[in-house]
Amino acid sequence: xxxxxxxxxxxxxxxxxxxxxxxxxxxxxxxxxxxxxxxxxxxxxxxxxxxxxxxxxxxxxxxxxxxxxxxxxxxxxxxxxxxxxxxxxxxxxxxxxxxxxxxxxxxxxxxxxxxxxxxxxxxxxxxxxxxxxxxxxxxxxxxxxxxxxxxxxxxxxxxxxxxxxxxxxxxxxxxxxxxx
Amino acid sequence: xxxxxxxxxxxxxxxxxxxxxxxxxxxxxxxxxxxxxxxxxxxxxxxxxxxxxxxxxxxxxxxxxxxxxxxxxxxxxxxxxxxxxxxxxxxxxxxxxxxxxxxxxxxxxxxxxxxxxxxxxxxxxxxxxxxxxxxxxxxxxxxxxxxxxxxxxxxxxxxxxxxxxxxxxxxxxxxxxxxxxxxxxxxxxxxxxxxxxxxxxxxxxxxxxxxxxxxxxxxxxxxxxxxxxxxxxxxxxxxxxxxxxxxxxxxxxxxxxxxxxxxxxxxxxxxxxxxxxxxxxxxxxxxxxxxxxxxxxxxxxxxxxxxxxxxxxxxxxxxxxxxxxxxxxxxxxxxxxxxxxxxxxxxxxxxxxxxxxxxxxxxxxxxxxxxxxxxxxxxxxxxxxxxxxxxxxxxxxxxxxxxxxxxxxxxxxxxxxxxxxxxxxxxxxxxxxxxxxxxxxxxxxxxxxxxxxxxxxxxxxxxxxxx
Numbered sequence: 001x002x003x004x005x006x007x008x009x010x011x012x013x014x015x016x017x018x019x020x021x022x023x024x025x026x027x028x029x030x031x032x033x034x035x036x037x038x039x040x041x042x043x044x045x046x047x048x049x050x051x052x053x054x055x056x057x058x059x060x061x062x063x064x065x066x067x068x069x070x071x072x073x074x075x076x077x078x079x080x081x082x083x084x085x086x087x088x089x090x091x092x093x094x095x096x097x098x099x100x101x102x103x104x105x106x107x108x109x110x111x112x113x114x115x116x117x118x119x120x121x122x123x124x125x126x127x128x129x130x131x132x133x134x135x136x137x138x139x140x141x142x143x144x145x146x147x148x149x150x151x152x153x154x155x156x157x158x159x160x161x162x163x164x165x166x167x168x169x170x171x172x173x174x175x176x177x178x179x180x
Numbered sequence: 181x182x183x184x185x186x187x188x189x190x191x192x193x194x195x196x197x198x199x200x201x202x203x204x205x206x207x208x209x210x211x212x213x214x215x216x217x218x219x220x221x222x223x224x225x226x227x228x229x230x231x232x233x234x235x236x237x238x239x240x241x242x243x244x245x246x247x248x249x250x251x252x253x254x255x256x257x258x259x260x261x262x263x264x265x266x267x268x269x270x271x272x273x274x275x276x277x278x279x280x281x282x283x284x285x286x287x288x289x290x291x292x293x294x295x296x297x298x299x300x301x302x303x304x305x306x307x308x309x310x311x312x313x314x315x316x317x318x319x320x321x322x323x324x325x326x327x328x329x330x331x332x333x334x335x336x337x338x339x340x341x342x343x344x345x346x347x348x349x350x351x352x353x354x355x356x357x358x359x360x361x362x363x364x365x366x367x368x369x370x371x372x373x374x375x376x377x378x379x380x381x382x383x384x385x386x387x388x389x390x391x392x393x394x395x396x397x398x399x400x401x402x403x404x405x406x407x408x409x410x411x412x413x414x415x416x417x418x419x420x421x422x423x424x425x426x427x428x429x430x431x432x433x434x435x436x437x438x439x440x441x442x443x444x445x446x447x448x449x450x451x452x453x454x455x456x457x458x459x460x461x462x463x464x465x466x467x468x469x470x471x472x473x474x475x476x477x478x479x480x481x482x483x484x485x486x487x488x489x490x491x492x493x494x495x496x497x498x499x500x501x502x503x504x505x506x507x508x509x510x511x512x513x514x515x516x517x518x519x520x521x522x523x524x525x526x527x528x529x530x531x532x533x534x535x536x537x538x539x540x541x542x543x544x545x546x547x548x549x550x551x552x553x554x555x556x557x558x559x560x561x562x563x564x565x566x567x568x569x570x571x572x573x574x575x576x577x578x579x580x581x582x583x584x585x586x587x588x589x590x591x592x593x594x595x596x597x598x599x600x601x602x603x604x605x606x607x608x609x610x611x612x613x614x615x616x617x618x619x620x621x622x623x624x625x626x627x628x629x630x631x632x633x634x635x636x637x638x639x640x641x642x643x644x645x646x647x
Contacts, residue, residue, distance in 0.1 A: 014207075017206075021199065027187075030184065032195065034182070034190040039192075042201075045196065046202045049202045049206075054209055054210060057210065069181045129384065134189070134190060158509060
């Protein structure tokens with residue numbers, strides 16, 4: 001049976017919101033913890049998760065497609081805001097809205113194919129590069145943020161990212177992923 | 181979006197929270213504020229596509245941006261476009277083009293096939309924690325290469341390889357004619373391994389030794405689901421020895437634009453920035469203005485007669501800020517290119533099992549198991565009956581296998597086979613309408629294992645004899 005969670009959320013079904021929390025709270029918590037590279041006290045994590053699901057509810061009318069990727073983007077931005085709160089003096093990206101837009105349905109087929117190819121390519125990378133790419137491209141952390149939360153040197157991260165992008169490009173092109 | 185296991189790789193411990201507390205808090209806050217749905221424009225974070233864009237060319241940027249209705253490039257957001265420059269930066273008017281000498285490959289005369297395989301290099305043995313007895317057993321898998329390439333008086337030498345059908349270690353050394361400055365921060369902008377006959381692999385490097393006059397690397401490559409590395413031609417390439425550029429404020433510029441229009445910003449000589457560039461501003465650009473710097477794909481920087489710069493990011497984007505870096509992100513201390521190619525030739529020390537056995541899931545069939553001292557791999561066929569073309573394939577395989585090795589004396593030793601990568605064919609329907617995918621998964625051992633008396637591999641309670 002096709003999942004109708006997104007449709008029920010759009011209709012304003014509170015039970016759907018609760019179901020979304022049951023399904024994806026743990027996943028959202030992992031994104032937040034991974035972004036911050038530290039374990040939040042349970043109460044703090046519950047506060048951030050509450051922010052995430054309130055944003056999901058408030059933006060439900062824009063929700064198209066699957067709930068999980070949409071929620072992942074919200075969780076990521078919530079983590080970024082949490083990071084800004086803990087490091088007010090450091091230059092971090094400008095404030096962003098918690099809720100994101102997802103691709104239009106007619107774009108999702110092509111997007112899904114590219115995403116699948118990209119995932120396999122990233123999975124094929126060495127573990128150090130892979131974790132860096134997960135942070136940069138899935139969690140959308142800047143090099144400075146990654147350096148701040150992991151203690152690694154920003155210059156070293158940039159070189160690894162520079163080389164990693166070439167590796168990724170090679171893997172994708174060799175697998176026939178092209179946008180030409 | 182990241183998979184659960186990818187996030188687990190980043191986590192030292194699982195996050196703790198009370199789901200019921202989250203629900204109570206969320207519903208209570210909603211009741212307090214009675215928040216209405218807020219229609220706010222929000223940036224799209226198509227990070228997966230952004231990662232693709234990071235890896236692809238200018239035309240790929242434009243095509244992917246079109247495919248995502250402009251959302252993709254908005255996702256590039258505050259960071260510089262993560263695209264690799266396809267074209268080399270054009271020289272500024274002050275620069276005089278210098279004819280670059282071709283890098284010299286100093287070829288050693290073809291070596292006669294040695295009767296005895298070479299000894300394992302000590303640095304490789306130390307790096308992989310290989311003891312003397314293991315080193316002796318690995319000798320047939322070693323190839324002495326001893327090929328050199330020279331450019332800018334810097335010599336690259338490929339010394340030795342150690343490999344199996346899917347895994348390859350290469351010891352590589354660079355010698356500089358004089359002491360390099362800032363040695364602790366120097367490395368190669370590009371350091372690549374490529375195989376002529378393979379298109380699914382990953383590689384990484386480790387510095388074995390570095391001083392003011394030399395640097396020695398251990399390169400490692402892992403092949404996924406392809407034919408054996410042995411017998412393939414491999415090329416190692418290195419470019420530009422230096423360090424990441426430390427940006428100053430005047431080398432970074434923020435671009436702002438209007439939805440559906442290119443980002444355009446004017447930087448004035450006094451440091452002020454005009455973000456509200458009009459069509460009239462652009463039309464007033466002197467005809468003699470030419471692009472002076474092309475750094476990132478899609479960016480054009482033009483000089484006006486008053487000395488100000490017009491920075492334009494081509495293509496349609498949303499109304500988000502975009503960061504442009506006006507100079508390359510790497511400073512080369514020695515700008516050069518070194519390349520060496522040779523054919524891999526060594527003995528395969530792997531043990532194999534081949535057959536057809538259901539494993540982990542009724543939809544999954546193990547067809548081959550390969551176990552070498554350096555790495556392991558497993559070939560599966562996933563046969564699924566799924567609606568709308570969805571397939572689970574890789575997700576049918578556990579990420580952590582409980583594996584044991586059967587010894588000749590009958591004992592079992594634990595050997596975790598956590599897989600770190602794999603490849604798969606596109607699922608195609610068979611005569612019964614089921615979707616079939618060929619999958620190969622595997623991993624390289626952090627430290628080579630001893631297979632001297634292994635007779636079988638035990639996985640999920642099933643025994644697979646290997647020979």
